[in-house]
Amino acid sequence: MSTISGVNEALSVEDVTKQYGSRRNILRALDGVSLELQRGEIVGLVGESGSGKSTLAKIIAGGTGQTSGRVLSDGQEIGIRRNAGEHRRIQMVFQDPYSSLNPRLTVRSTLAEVLRVHKIVERDQIDKEVSRLMGLVGLDDSALDAYPGQFSGGQRQRIAIARALAVRPEVLVADEPVSALDVSVQATILDLFRSLRSELGLSVLFIAHNLAVVQHLVDRIAVMYLGRIVEVAPVQALFAAPQHPYTQALIASVPRMRPADLERAPAIEGEPPSPIHLPPGCRFNPRCAHAQSSCRDTDPTLEPAGAPDHLAACLFAGALQPRSIAATKESA
Amino acid sequence: MSAVATLRRSRRGGQPASRRLRPWYKNGSLVAGLIIVGIMVLLAVLAPLISPDNPLHQNLDQALQGPSGTHWLGTDKLGRDVLSRLLYGARVDLKIGFLAVLIPFVVGSILGAIAGYYGGWIDIIIMRVVDVFYAFPLYLLVIALVFVLGSGERSIYLAIALVSWVSYCKIVRGEVIVARRQEYVQAARLGGLKNMRVLARHVGPNVVSQAITYAMSDIIMDIMVIVTLGYLGLGITPPTAEWGSMISDAQEFITTLWWMAVLPGIAVVITGLGLSLIGDGLGDLLSPERRR
Numbered sequence: 151m152s153t154i155s156g157v158n159e160a161l162s163v164e165d166v167t168k169q170y171g172s173r174r175n176i177l178r179a180l181d182g183v184s185l186e187l188q189r190g191e192i193v194g195l196v197g198e199s200g201s202g203k204s205t206l207a208k209i210i211a212g213g214t215g216q217t218s219g220r221v222l223s224d225g226q227e228i229g230i231r232r233n234a235g236e237h238r239r240i241q242m243v244f245q246d247p248y249s250s251l252n253p254r255l256t257v258r259s260t261l262a263e264v265l266r267v268h269k270i271v272e273r274d275q276i277d278k279e280v281s282r283l284m285g286l287v288g289l290d291d292s293a294l295d296a297y298p299g300q301f302s303g304g305q306r307q308r309i310a311i312a313r314a315l316a317v318r319p320e321v322l323v324a325d326e327p328v329s330a331l332d333v334s335v336q337a338t339i340l341d342l343f344r345s346l347r348s349e350l351g352l353s354v355l356f357i358a359h360n361l362a363v364v365q366h367l368v369d370r371i372a373v374m375y376l377g378r379i380v381e382v383a384p385v386q387a388l389f390a391a392p393q394h395p396y397t398q399a400l401i402a403s404v405p406r407m408r409p410a411d412l413e414r415a416p417a418i419e420g421e422p423p424s425p426i427h428l429p430p431g432c433r434f435n436p437r438c439a440h441a442q443s444s445c446r447d448t449d450p451t452l453e454p455a456g457a458p459d460h461l462a463a464c465l466f467a468g469a470l471q472p473r474s475i476a477a478t479k480e481s482a
Numbered sequence: 483m484s485a486v487a488t489l490r491r492s493r494r495g496g497q498p499a500s501r502r503l504r505p506w507y508k509n510g511s512l513v514a515g516l517i518i519v520g521i522m523v524l525l526a527v528l529a530p531l532i533s534p535d536n537p538l539h540q541n542l543d544q545a546l547q548g549p550s551g552t553h554w555l556g557t558d559k560l561g562r563d564v565l566s567r568l569l570y571g572a573r574v575d576l577k578i579g580f581l582a583v584l585i586p587f588v589v590g591s592i593l594g595a596i597a598g599y600y601g602g603w604i605d606i607i608i609m610r611v612v613d614v615f616y617a618f619p620l621y622l623l624v625i626a627l628v629f630v631l632g633s634g635e636r637s638i639y640l641a642i643a644l645v646s647w648v649s650y651c652k653i654v655r656g657e658v659i660v661a662r663r664q665e666y667v668q669a670a671r672l673g674g675l676k677n678m679r680v681l682a683r684h685v686g687p688n689v690v691s692q693a694i695t696y697a698m699s700d701i702i703m704d705i706m707v708i709v710t711l712g713y714l715g716l717g718i719t720p721p722t723a724e725w726g727s728m729i730s731d732a733q734e735f736i737t738t739l740w741w742m743a744v745l746p747g748i749a750v751v752i753t754g755l756g757l758s759l760i761g762d763g764l765g766d767l768l769s770p771e772r773r774r
Contacts, residue, residue: 212672213672237673238674249664252666252684253688264673264674267674267676317673317674
């Protein structure tokens with residue numbers, strides 16, 4: 151929350167924007183995003199497709215440059231041109247474990263390569279370190295000399311995580327690491343992230359398009375909508391009292407195993423507007439059930455709302471009861 | 483139900499699923515191609531030992547004879563043994579075919595990889611040069627170059643190398659552009675690996691198969707070029723035995739002693755067939771999908 155970067159922040163993103171296109175058609179993939187990650191904290195970043203989650207992940211990991219704003223690791227600004235040491239601090243886990251591993255390298259060479267390049271351990275210790283990494287992600291040493299093609303999706307994702315961990319990063323950016331996996335496998339990978347946090351004190355930015363996935367994993371959740379964070383809160387606060395109508399709709403759309411919920415109408419309608427031609431005022435107003443005329447004039451900023459550390463970018467934050475959607479639907 | 487349970491168990495465990503890769507020797511076209519080309523190479527290498535006669539030895543008394551006990555495939559118009567010339571011709575044609583592919587393969591692939599990986603102005607410069615070479619018909623350019631450089635083995639190598647690197651460049655560039663977007667390449671870059679290492683270890687091995695497959699058909703092309711040059715009188719200088727010049731020399735007797743022209747032609751076709759089969763088999767064997 152503080153504007154001065156504290157020592158405890160493993161990563162902080164300050165007012166980052168990313169624009170694509172020429173003067174006529176500017177697409178604002180990110181429009182002033184600020185976020186910080188404390189040491190050992192897992193922050194979930196959720197939002198629908200096109201909200202800018204993956205762009206933010208790429209900028210943080212150094213895969214692409216931002217148009218403006220700063221990314222700080224350990225309080226030091228890091229740009230797009232990073233040296234090996236700066237790359238080492240922030241590692242990324244990709245969405246699709248079927249394309250994120252080089253099909254021509256065995257697991258051992260994949261892991262040993264980064265260990266060698268970054269000189270993480272002495273040369274004669276590489277084998278030992280490789281097995282330690284395998285243990286860390288719950289894979290057997292006997293798998294070391296196999297090729298990625300011989301593994302299942304979940305196993306591949308474990309290998310990808312081991313590769314990211316090999317350089318002993320401080321921050322892991324995981325871009326929808328479970329959305330390409332079977333539901334039964336998703337849970338085991340989520341467990342792995344949980345245990346890595348407690349064993350290594352790793353900070354994780356965990357991206358998902360589904361609140362249910364991150365609910366039991368993360369400490370805080372940031373909700374993105376059209377290139378902006380519209381609500382940030384500790385996970386319990388967010389689920390107990392979501393302040394932004396978009397978050398409320400997202401929570402309402404999480405499927406639950408209760409027959410009563412089947413009657414609930416879709417909580418959110420329509421597609422997000424084009425990020426090239428943003429609506430005036432609040433960018434959610436065309437889809438918002440509570441939109442007033444002021445919503446079409448004023449672009450709300452993230453302001454404290456309700457519980458401590460709870461921020462929301464809605465003019466009526468605090469005034470809109472989370473149950474109001476369900477209540478109006480039920481009375482209708 | 484039990485199948486589902488087994489599947490789930492195998493996915494959970496730390497052991498890789500035991501899917502065996504099909505070994506190379508079970509690849510039919512590869513094996514057939516290797517056998518054909520192997521026999522051709524063996525015959526070429528052993529030519530000095532197995533040829534019944536010196537291919538340059540003229541005997542005008544016995545010119546233009548049909549197959550017989552002493553000359554199994556007859557003699558040409560200078561009385562030289564056709565079988566011996568065929569065997570020695572293989573040495574020349576195969577050697578030039580393989581060597582003339584090597585330089586363009588290496589140079590073209592490296593330039594294509596650099597163009598595709600870095601993009602931007604490097605890509606523009608390299609590809610405009612490629613376009614210039616592409617604008618001319620292959621044979622025209624080779625013939626013009628050989629004409630300028632003078633006939634002989636070395637200028638044939640040079641002419642083919644100067645012309646055919648562009649194909650490798652184009653093929654590899656396209657493959658690299660696709661591979662560059664793959665997440666494993668991004669992962670390697672974000673892992674802090676240097677560009678050259680990413681190119682050599684992560685991009686290269688996944689794109690080189692296309693170039694290797696193409697090289698096999700390119701050898702055939704090169705042999706065709708040599709044969710054509712020989713036929714046009716721009717190739718290997720006589721009296722060296724070479725398939726192209728043999729065909730060219732034999733054409734005036736095509737109605738009476740047809741085998742003199744047809745036999746070297748068949749040799750070209752068989753070699754081409756073998757190389758095509760190898761290229762086909764290698765394509766299967768080297769594609770990364772095989773390891774998926």
